[in-house]
Amino acid sequence: MTSRRLFEAAAYALFIALILAAPSVLGEFWLNRIAKYLVFGMLGVAICLSWGYAGILNLGQGLFFGIGAYMMAMSLKLASTTSQQAASDTPIPDFMFWNAEPGADQELCCITKSSFLWIPFQSEWFGLAMAVIAPTLIAAGLGAIVFRKRISGVFISIIMLALVLLVRLLIINNQPLTNGFNGLTDLGSFTVGGLVFDNFSKATYYAVAVALSVSLIGARLLVETRAGLVLQAVRDDANRARYLGFDVPTFQTFFFSVSAAIAGVAGLLYVNVAQFASPTFMDLSFSITMVVWAAVGGRNSLLGACIGAILINMMEAGMSETQALVESWRAIIGVVFIAVVLFLPRGLAGLADDLLNALTRRRAPSPVDIPVTSSRGGA
Amino acid sequence: MAAAALTLDGLGVEFSGFKAVSKVSTVIEEGELRVLLGANGAGKTTLMDLISGRTRSTEGRVFLFDREITNREEFVIARAGLGRKFQIPSVFKDLSVRRNLLVAACPSRGVFSNLRFGFPSATRDRVEDVLELTGLTEAADDIAANLSHGQTQWLELGLLIVQQPKVLLLDEPTAGMTAAETQKTARIIKALRGRHTLVVVEHDMAFVRAIAERITVLHLGQIIAEGDIAHVESHPKVKEAYLGSGGIH
Numbered sequence: 001m002t003s004r005r006l007f008e009a010a011a012y013a014l015f016i017a018l019i020l021a022a023p024s025v026l027g028e029f030w031l032n033r034i035a036k037y038l039v040f041g042m043l044g045v046a047i048c049l050s051w052g053y054a055g056i057l058n059l060g061q062g063l064f065f066g067i068g069a070y071m072m073a074m075s076l077k078l079a080s081t082t083s084q085q086a087a088s089d090t091p092i093p094d095f096m097f098w099n100a101e102p103g104a105d106q107e108l109c110c111i112t113k114s115s116f117l118w119i120p121f122q123s124e125w126f127g128l129a130m131a132v133i134a135p136t137l138i139a140a141g142l143g144a145i146v147f148r149k150r151i152s153g154v155f156i157s158i159i160m161l162a163l164v165l166l167v168r169l170l171i172i173n174n175q176p177l178t179n180g181f182n183g184l185t186d187l188g189s190f191t192v193g194g195l196v197f198d199n200f201s202k203a204t205y206y207a208v209a210v211a212l213s214v215s216l217i218g219a220r221l222l223v224e225t226r227a228g229l230v231l232q233a234v235r236d237d238a239n240r241a242r243y244l245g246f247d248v249p250t251f252q253t254f255f256f257s258v259s260a261a262i263a264g265v266a267g268l269l270y271v272n273v274a275q276f277a278s279p280t281f282m283d284l285s286f287s288i289t290m291v292v293w294a295a296v297g298g299r300n301s302l303l304g305a306c307i308g309a310i311l312i313n314m315m316e317a318g319m320s321e322t323q324a325l326v327e328s329w330r331a332i333i334g335v336v337f338i339a340v341v342l343f344l345p346r347g348l349a350g351l352a353d354d355l356l357n358a359l360t361r362r363r364a365p366s367p368v369d370i371p372v373t374s375s376r377g378g379a
Numbered sequence: 380m381a382a383a384a385l386t387l388d389g390l391g392v393e394f395s396g397f398k399a400v401s402k403v404s405t406v407i408e409e410g411e412l413r414v415l416l417g418a419n420g421a422g423k424t425t426l427m428d429l430i431s432g433r434t435r436s437t438e439g440r441v442f443l444f445d446r447e448i449t450n451r452e453e454f455v456i457a458r459a460g461l462g463r464k465f466q467i468p469s470v471f472k473d474l475s476v477r478r479n480l481l482v483a484a485c486p487s488r489g490v491f492s493n494l495r496f497g498f499p500s501a502t503r504d505r506v507e508d509v510l511e512l513t514g515l516t517e518a519a520d521d522i523a524a525n526l527s528h529g530q531t532q533w534l535e536l537g538l539l540i541v542q543q544p545k546v547l548l549l550d551e552p553t554a555g556m557t558a559a560e561t562q563k564t565a566r567i568i569k570a571l572r573g574r575h576t577l578v579v580v581e582h583d584m585a586f587v588r589a590i591a592e593r594i595t596v597l598h599l600g601q602i603i604a605e606g607d608i609a610h611v612e613s614h615p616k617v618k619e620a621y622l623g624s625g626g627i628h
Contacts, residue, residue, distance in 0.1 A: 225493060225496055226485050226496075229474075229482055230482055232474060233479075236474060239465075240465075242454050243463050244482065244538065246488055
């Protein structure tokens with residue numbers, strides 16, 4: 001038990017040391033790329049928290065990622081030089097001119113019908129804060145309704161799936177407010193004092209690496225608390241927990257909101273790294289892809305799910321850029337997924353766990369056999 | 380006379396015209412061990428559902444000591460001091476036996492009050508005591524899903540004991556058990572007598588004889604007899620209800 005904990009702590013430390021040391025080895029092109037993968041790693045953490053620990057398979061995590069991304073992108077759009085050119089007191093996104101009401105006042109308040117919603121986003125801190133607050137509040141409100149109604153299992157998956165598609169449609173259909181299908185592009189950079197978080201800068205990479213480390217350690221500590229233990233109990237048997245006196249929906253809602261907050265932070269970081277926000281963030285395929293990352297990495301392990309996301313994205317990039325595999329890389333990745341699901345139901349983390357078990361057992365000098373039944377212990 | 384721990388006052392429920400339980404009134408005293416007896420469909424489990432908040436009653440009231448708990452939410456009733464064991468044992472199957480008990484031992488029940496690490500040493504000691512009492516010390520680090528049926532039943536009993544409810548409802552605690560397991564369960568339940576007020580639903584007459592003080596017999600949703608074993612066995616209404624099967628075995 002203790003040797004396992006030691007190994008786990010070492011794995012976390014090693015991973016965090018690796019991502020923090022990367023800038024001393026890699027050039028800016030690769031840093032920007034790895035930063036994107038680390039953002040996806042955060043999504044892996046968010047999925048693991050809700051799926052692995054709370055038992056809520058969210059097929060619409062892209063909703064929280066997308067909202068986080070858009071909140072941040074709105075501020076960065078206003079900070080962009082393309083928005084400063086107008087002869088008005090307030091910056092106005094270029095697409096609003098193209099969508100302006102005939103004869104409308106050329107100010108942010110009234111150039112299009114709903115453009116006033118952009119006014120507070122002139123402060124980049126407002127955009128940053130909303131990127132975390134909005135997904136968290138939406139998740140809390142949703143959770144309060146859905147979990148109170150004791151909706152569970154596949155029904156939550158369906159609700160989330162429908163919801164992410166609904167919001168995607170709303171964004172696409174509100175061209176004057178969101179630039180619709182084109183998304184928000186030509187963004188400025190987040191600036192604190194003299195420090196510009198340019199997408200190719202080390203500062204941006206470090207921001208992502210630190211955010212990932214913090215959310216990874218934070219989530220791991222959170223599930224280690226008594227509340228985290230109760231959450232796992234709720235996942236296994238909500239009814240039993242209820243009859244022990246736990247108000248089940250509050251636990252589910254709390255952790256669902258934390259998961260949404262992490263996804264929101266991932267969204268805002270992605271915008272800083274990739275310099276755009278797009279309705280494709282709320283494509284169904286993207287939300288499902290996140291679940292696949294977590295499944296491959298191991299949905300019961302936060303670090304596993306995070307590494308799963310990073311590895312798959314690296315593999316995809318590596319293969320899609322290899323001449324010989326240009327045609328077949330998608331098929332190869334598909335086969336890898338199927339193989340993992342068939343042969344490693346607990347993902348890469350489960351594999352690591354089994355290896356560790358085998359090692360410690362061989363080393364154990366005790367003549368008394370460890371009972372076979374304990375070999376299924378999760379990480 | 381001891382205080383009334385659980386008072387049912389004309390409790391009943393109607394499912395679209397069908398009265399599953401009707402006008403059940405009884406007083407269970409503090410420290411008493413009451414057995415609920417009745418054939419299949421007599422309304423025993425429904426009665427437990429009504430008391431514990433799983434099913435909303437359509438008539439009558441329930442009191443836990445002085446507090447009315449009629450139709451409150453399950454977790455509110457549980458916090459008021461009512462524990463329930465289900466007919467089909469339900470435990471947290473992916474957690475180890477000890478962690479199962481620690482969940483029940485949480486010093487508080489809210490999310491934010493539990494955002495801290497570890498358990499007070501008194502709580503840990505209590506969990507070890509209950510592991511001892513239920514004979515699960517050896518299996519403490521096993522995952523609950525890997526326990527035998529009997530062990531799972533004892534673990535669920537253990538959850539309730541750790542929870543320290545004032546009144547315990549046990550729905551067929553020996554269902555599916557071997558004779559030896561049944562005896563052990565009887566020992567555990569006897570050990571609880573005096574510390575908790577117990578209401579046990581049971582079919583197994585050998586087990587009932589081993590533990591019972593007072594018996595309440597339900598038939599078609601109503602109480603037809605109440606008293607000690609001798610009284611109940613000789614009661615004409617009970618004989619009438621069980622005539623087809625030749626009395627209670």
